[in-house]
Each structure stands twice: as structure tokens, then as C-alpha cells.
Amino acid sequence: xxxxxxxxxxxxxxxxxxxxxxxxxxxxxxxxxxxxxxxxxxxxxxxxxxxxxxxxxxxxxxxxxxxxxxxxxxxxxxxxxxxxxxxxxxxxxxxxxxxxxxxxxxxxxxxxxxxxxxxxxxxxxxxxxxxxxxxxxxxxxxxxxxxxxxxxxxxxxxxxxxxxxxxxxxxxxxxxxxxxxxxxxxxxxxxxxxxxxxxxxxxxxxxxxxxxxxxxxxxxxxxxxxxxxxxxxxxxxxxxxxxxxxxxxxxxxxxxxxxxxxxxxxxxxxxxxxxxxxxxxxxxxxxxxxxxxxxxxxxxxxxxxxxxxxxxxxxxxxxxxxxxxxxxxxxxxxxxxxxxxxxx
Amino acid sequence: xxxxxxxxxxxxxxxxxxxxxxxxxxxxxxxxxxxxxxxxxxxxxxxxxxxxxxxxxxxxxxxxxxxxxxxxxxxxxxxxxxxxxxxxxxxxxxxxxxxxxxxxxxxxxxxxxxxxxxxxxxxxxxxxxxxxxxxxxxxxxxxxxxxxxxxxxxxxxxxxxxxxxxxxxxxxxxxxxxxxxxxxxxxxxxxxxxxxxxxxxxxxxxxxxxxxxxxxxxxxxxxxxxxxxxxxxxxxxxxxxxxxxxxxxxxxxxxxxxxxxxxxxxxxxxxxxxxxxxxxxxxxxxxxxxxxxxxxxxxxxxxxxxxxxxxxxxxxxxxxxxxxxxxxxxxxxxxxxxxxxxxx
DNA sequence: ATTAGCACTCAGTTTATTAGAGTGCTAACA
DNA sequence: TGTTAGCACTCTAATAAACTGAGTGCTAAT
Numbered sequence: 183x184x185x186x187x188x189x190x191x192x193x194x195x196x197x198x199x200x201x202x203x204x205x206x207x208x209x210x211x212x213x214x215x216x217x218x219x220x221x222x223x224x225x226x227x228x229x230x231x232x233x234x235x236x237x238x239x240x241x242x243x244x245x246x247x248x249x250x251x252x253x254x255x256x257x258x259x260x261x262x263x264x265x266x267x268x269x270x271x272x273x274x275x276x277x278x279x280x281x282x283x284x285x286x287x288x289x290x291x292x293x294x295x296x297x298x299x300x301x302x303x304x305x306x307x308x309x310x311x312x313x314x315x316x317x318x319x320x321x322x323x324x325x326x327x328x329x330x331x332x333x334x335x336x337x338x339x340x341x342x343x344x345x346x347x348x349x350x351x352x353x354x355x356x357x358x359x360x361x362x363x364x365x366x367x368x369x370x371x372x373x374x375x376x377x378x379x380x381x382x383x384x385x386x387x388x389x390x391x392x393x394x395x396x397x398x399x400x401x402x403x404x405x406x407x408x409x410x411x412x413x414x415x416x417x418x419x420x421x422x423x424x425x426x427x428x429x430x431x432x433x434x435x436x437x438x439x440x441x442x443x444x445x446x447x448x449x450x451x452x453x454x455x456x457x458x459x460x461x462x463x464x465x466x467x468x469x470x471x472x473x474x475x476x477x478x479x480x481x482x483x484x485x486x487x488x489x490x491x492x493x494x495x496x497x498x499x500x501x502x503x504x505x506x507x508x509x510x511x512x513x514x515x516x517x518x519x520x521x522x523x524x525x526x
Numbered sequence: 527x528x529x530x531x532x533x534x535x536x537x538x539x540x541x542x543x544x545x546x547x548x549x550x551x552x553x554x555x556x557x558x559x560x561x562x563x564x565x566x567x568x569x570x571x572x573x574x575x576x577x578x579x580x581x582x583x584x585x586x587x588x589x590x591x592x593x594x595x596x597x598x599x600x601x602x603x604x605x606x607x608x609x610x611x612x613x614x615x616x617x618x619x620x621x622x623x624x625x626x627x628x629x630x631x632x633x634x635x636x637x638x639x640x641x642x643x644x645x646x647x648x649x650x651x652x653x654x655x656x657x658x659x660x661x662x663x664x665x666x667x668x669x670x671x672x673x674x675x676x677x678x679x680x681x682x683x684x685x686x687x688x689x690x691x692x693x694x695x696x697x698x699x700x701x702x703x704x705x706x707x708x709x710x711x712x713x714x715x716x717x718x719x720x721x722x723x724x725x726x727x728x729x730x731x732x733x734x735x736x737x738x739x740x741x742x743x744x745x746x747x748x749x750x751x752x753x754x755x756x757x758x759x760x761x762x763x764x765x766x767x768x769x770x771x772x773x774x775x776x777x778x779x780x781x782x783x784x785x786x787x788x789x790x791x792x793x794x795x796x797x798x799x800x801x802x803x804x805x806x807x808x809x810x811x812x813x814x815x816x817x818x819x820x821x822x823x824x825x826x827x828x829x830x831x832x833x834x835x836x837x838x839x840x841x842x843x844x845x846x847x848x849x850x851x852x853x854x855x856x857x858x859x860x861x862x863x864x865x866x867x868x869x870x
Numbered sequence: 871a872t873t874a875g876c877a878c879t880c881a882g883t884t885t886a887t888t889a890g891a892g893t894g895c896t897a898a899c900a
Numbered sequence: 901t902g903t904t905a906g907c908a909c910t911c912t913a914a915t916a917a918a919c920t921g922a923g924t925g926c927t928a929a930t
Binding site: 317318320322324328330332334338340342344415416417418419420422423428430433434435437438441 | 676763767778785
């Protein structure tokens with residue numbers, strides 16, 4: 183049952199898959215017999231298809247219907263396809279050219295573009311910066327009771343936090359505090375800041391030691407806040423366009439998964455990191471550990487802006503999605519993103 | 527045809543509406559006859575209903591079906607309901623208590639809470655700050671070729687922009703630039719910064735005049751960026767739960783409207799501002815100028831944190847939404863938001 | 871090994887039938 | 901005069917029955 187497919191079987195299977203991708207209907211032997219250049223009668227095809235079914239590549243939804251590909255067939259198809267040359271999708275490139283925008287806008291844009299262009303749903307997650315280092319930290323007085331802490335990390339990720347203080351602080355002390363904190367903490371990653379350092383800092387800060395505590399808290403908050411990553415989605419409505427997903431119950435669940443985003447983004451990001459894989463990953467049906475997605479496929483790509491700053495893009499559609507186009511689109515987007523942000 | 531409804535007609539109409547809200551099915555005379563405490567036979571009810579139909583408050587989807595309320599009836603119902611006392615929804619309050627979070631998280635939270643609690647879709651837009659003034663502007667050197675501009679506006683709205691510079695700038699000059707810009711621009715609204723001022727500033731900045739230009743641009747960008755407002759949505763999947771909205775074509779359009787957000791937020795924000803209305807607004811069917819929403823109702827509320835800082839919350843559901851509950855929920859949320867952010 | 875031919879299967883569509891909810895109208899009633 | 905009981909009528913929705921056609925599996929011939 184596990185033996186290799188001979189060439190003819192492969193061609194027939196491919197024909198079945200391609201045809202099903204287009205129509206969404208089960209394909210019969212007669213169709214294949216005409217559709218391919220194999221010049222075989224439908225009867226022959228039937229025999230072959232019968233074999234293929236036994237091997238688990240195709241199934242009949244019911245006796246006397248055509249065959250549809252199983253997840254296994256898709257897997258084979260995708261794998262063989264991945265090796266082929268990249269077909270570029272030029273139009274996308276042009277549309278993204280409004281460079282220099284802020285990252286979040288560009289990412290939103292990416293999500294939208296891909297969704298409208300492919301007619302599937304998309305998820306784009308912003309680069310993660312775990313393990314990132316503090317570049318500098320700037321404290322400014324907002325008013326008598328509030329201090330603004332601007333935190334700049336490597337990769338120019340910027341956060342601000344407002345700190346409340348009980349006693350007013352003089353401009354001079356403010357300056358000292360700034361210098362004190364920066365000389366001690368710059369260049370450190372969050373994990374490297376230990377209790378000893380904090381205590382030492384507080385001692386040196388004298389009367390304003392409580393502020394130091396607040397600043398550290400803010401710092402922790404800011405970096406932590408960064409960790410539960412930002413995610414942009416688009417094209418959820420596309421899901422309803424594919425009858426096999428548009429069942430009310432299921433569609434509702436899927437859209438909900440979509441709104442919650444987190445799980446999706448994690449999936450897209452995690453797997454890729456763990457395999458050191460910088461390329462493209464395809465999950466078909468149950469391969470993704472999300473229940474509501476068992477009738478979908480998901481294609482993910484990772485982009486890397488700097489060492490460690492990785493984000494991901496994912497496209498979700500029916501199992502019979504146009505893998506070819508999706509993969510090309512993703513590749514294009516990845517490259518564009520890296521081109522825009524990699525250096526500068 | 528426009529004459530007043532007598533009391534009995536009103537009660538019957540109310541009964542029809544309430545019943546339809548619950549069941550989503552057309553309601554017949556017999557049901558009303560039993561459901562109400564009017565002690566009237568179905569025949570009498572029929573006569574009255576016939577009148578109500580003539581007056582345009584109810585219609586039959588087809589001969590020999592019960593009646594369903596028209597938009598006009600809902601309007602009447604909502605108007606009369608609005609005057610009634612507020613029934614509080616306590617549970618919501620508790621859940622929002624995680625104060626002190628950042629605004630965007632709280633707003634997202636509000637959207638989620640309302641969506642899960644009401645089973646409708648929600649839109650929350652962050653406060654707008656048009657016409658807001660600059661509190662101060664802090665420039666810091668990130669590295670040789672980049673400057674970070676932190677812009678703090680009234681209401682502690684904070685933006686940052688990275689500015690690229692060609693020639694390195696000394697710490698001393700940086701300080702001067704900071705002072706120069708702040709002394710000239712603090713307290714001004716964007717509209718008040720004119721070309722003359724910019725020219726004067728540039729002159730005084732000497733060799734770093736180009737940076738001043740960049741800073742002004744960044745300022746403009748930041749404030750402008752703030753204007754195309756942030757919007758959080760949740761519960762889009764709920765739409766599929768109501769058969770009258772779950773038609774694939776329509777649902778898809780609705781969800782798309784939902785993803786685009788902007789139009790919705792504008793609607794929620796604009797109308798309320800224009801009428802100086804601080805309360806709650808209800809759009810039934812065509813009353814909202816968005817095509818995809820003609821089968822929905824939308825209830826909006828505005829919250830005001832400080833003078834001019836207003837945002838809105840909207841709930842979208844089928845026409846037969848539970849207006850009563852929705853209105854209470856919105857009121858609760860408004861109050862909570864104002865409580866959390868109003869002073870501090 | 872391939873193919874033509876035929877009997878068989880079964881989802882999906884069409885058509886007919888029925889059941890039930892609801893109405894409008896009339897006539898009786900208080 | 902307003903209310904009600906009763907009945908004929910209408911129309912949807914549900915159910916059943918009949919039909920269609922795509923597609924298969926198997927057998928026998930090439």
C-alpha cells in the first residue's frame with residue numbers, strides 16, 4: 183500500500199487534484215480521460231483510480247460520485263510543487279512600494295493586498311523581538327505627577343509608558359536619574375537585569391528610589407507588552423466564498439479563530455522558528471493543531487529583518503486552494519518586506 | 527394614516543415586536559391573544575393588526591403568515607424604550623476592572639466583552655484628538671544617522687517618529703535644538719503652526735535647519751496619523767448566528783464592511799458629534815448610510831474623556847436585536863470608560 | 871494491458887401531497 | 901357598537917415519491 187506511484191498514476195493523481203482545485207467538484211474518470219494528454223479510456227483511468235483510492239490518495243464522497251483528493255494527495259502535490267521554480271507575481275510588488283511608512287501600516291497593507299489578491303484570508307504577524315536589548319531609555323517630565331519613559335530597543339522598537347510619581351522631581355534630579363539609569367542598563371537584555379542591580383540603582387537614586395522601581399516596572403511592562411505579539415488579519419469574509427467552508431457552524435468558528443488571532447500567529451511563528459526553516463510551510467487539514475481549521479489549509483512564510491527579528495505571514499483557505507499562486511505571492515511579499523526593512 | 531396609535535394598538539404592537547425579537551418568526555394573532563394580558567380574542571387582534579399593517583408598522587412576509595415589525599415599528603419601540611429607566615448590567619463592570627492597562631488594550635477588551643456578552647458584533651473607536659495641542663516634543667539621538675522624536679500632546683497622547691539625518695549632530699546642538707523647538711511650538715495646535723514660524727525656526731537652527739524641517743514633518747505625520755482613527759472590532763462571527771443575516775452573499779459583505787472598520791467608526795463618531803449628542807443613537811436598517819447594513823441595526827454610544835476627546839462604541843446586530851439589553855450594556859461601558867480615564 | 875459495454879448505485883432535483891399556521895370575512899352576540 | 905366564534909381560503913414548509921445522470925465496478929472482447 184505504501185509502494186511508489188508509477189509515472190502514470192502520478193499524472194492521473196495530478197490531473198485529479200488540479201481539476202478539483204478548479205471546480206471544487208468530485209472528478210470522474212471520464213473527465214480525466216479527456217482532460218489529460220494520456221490518451222487512455224475512462225475505463226483504464228477507473229482502474230488506476232481504484233488503485234489510487236486503495237493507496238489513500240483519493241476518496242469518493244459516496245459510491246457513484248467522482249473522486250476527491252485526500253490530505254495525503256495534497257501533501258504530495260504541494261511537496262512536488264515546492265521544488266519547482268518560482269513564478270513571480272509582479273503586480274503585488276508595485277502596490278507595496280509606499281515604503282518608509284510605519285511598520286504597522288505596511289503590515290496591514292500586506293494583509294490586505296494578499297487577501298484581495300488571492301481571495302483567501304490572511305494573517306500577518308509583526309516581528310518578534312524577544313531577547314532584545316535596551317538601546318537607551320529617556321525620562322521626561324510631563325507634569326508634576328507624571329513622568330514619561332521612552333524605551334528604545336535594538337531594531338528601533340520604541341515603547342512609551344507613563345509613570346506616576348508622588349513627590350515632584352526637579353529638572354536637575356531628572357537629568358541625574360536619566361544618566362544613572364542609562365549608564366547602568368544600556369545594552370542589557372531584560373533577562374540580564376537582576377535584583378542586585380536594581381537594588382544598587384535604587385541606593386544611588388537616593389530620595390527618588392521609588393521612581394527607579396517604577397521605571398524598572400515600566401521597562402518590564404513594555405518588553406512584555408511587546409511579546410504578546412501584534413497581528414493583522416484581512417479577508418475573513420473570503421472564507422464564505424468557498425462552499426466547503428461556508429457551513430454556518432464551521433464558518434462561525436473559523437471566523438472566531440480568526441478574530442482571536444493569537445493562536446494563528448503562534449502557529450505560524452513557532453513551527454518555523456523551531457525548524458530553523460526560513461522558507462515556506464504548508465499545513466493541510468489536520469496538520470495544523472487548531473480544531474476549527476481541519477477543513478482548511480494554511481500556508482505560512484517567515485520573513486527576517488535582522489537577526490532574531492522574525493515575523494510571519496499566513497494565508498488560509500480551503501484545502502483546494504491555489505497553492506501555486508499562494509506560494510508565489512508569499513515569496514514576493516517576504517522579499518519585499520525584507521527589502522524595505524532589512525537594512526536602513 | 528398618520529394618526530396616533532391608541533393605547534391598545536400600542537400594546538399589541540409592542541407584543542408583536544417583543545415576540546418577534548425573541549423568536550425571529552412572524553407572529554400571529556393567536557399568539558398575541560394568549561401572550562398578552564389584554565384578554566382579547568384572536569379575531570379582535572386580527573382586526574387591530576390589520577389596522578397596524580395599514581399604518582405601516584407591521585407587514586406580512588406573505589399572505590397567511592404572521593406579521594413582523596417594520597423599521598418604523600422598531601423606531602417607535604426604541605424611542606419609547608429610551609425614556610425608560612436604565613437597567614444596569616453589573617457583570618460587565620467587574621470584568622473591566624483591570625484598570626491602568628494601556629488604553630488600546632482596554633478598548634480591545636471592551637469590544638470583546640460586549641461581543642461575547644450580547645452576542646452581537648461590536649466596534650470600538652479610540653478617542654479622537656483633533657485640534658489637540660502639543661505639550662512638548664523631545665528629540666533624542668538614536669545613533670549617528672537617526673533621531674527619535676517623541677511627541678506628547680494634551681491628554682497624554684504620545685507618538686514617536688524616527689527622523690533620518692545626513693550629518694551627525696553633537697549632543698550640545700541636540701540640546702539647543704530641543705530647547706529651540708519647544709520654546710516655539712509648545713502649546714500650539716497643529717493648525718496654528720504656519721509657514722512663517724517654520725522659516726523663523728529654521729533660520730535660528732542654522733546648520734541644522736534641515737532637521738527642523740524633518741521634525742515638523744514628523745509632527746504633521748504624527749498628528750495626521752492619529753486622525754485616521756484606531757478602531758477595534760470583535761464578534762464578527764456572531765453575525766452568522768442570525769438566520770436573517772447569514773445569507774452568504776450578505777454576510778460576506780457585512781463582514782467585509784466590518785473589516786474595513788473606518789466607515790463604521792466614522793458613522794458612529796460623526797453623527798454624535800454633529801448633534802452635540804452625548805447619548806445613545808440607534809440606526810435601524812436603512813437609517814444608516816451603509817449599504818451592507820440595510821438588514822441590520824446599529825446602536826452607538828459616545829464616551830468623552832476630556833473636552834474634545836471623544837470615542838464611540840457601536841453594536842451591530844439584526845434588526846430584532848435586544849435593544850434593551852444593548853442599550854444598558856453600552857451605558858455601563860461608557861460610564862466605566864469615563865470612570866477609568868476621565869481624571870487621573 | 872487496454873477498452874467497450876452494461877448493470878448498478880446513489881446524490882440531487884423535480885414534482886406531488888399534505889399539514890398547519892394564519893388570515894379575512896361574516897354572522898352572532900353582549 | 902365593539903367583540904367574538906366559526907369557517908373557507910391561502911400559502912409556506914415539510915415530507916414523500918419519482919426521476920435523472922454522473923460515475924463506478926465488473927466482465928468479456930481485443
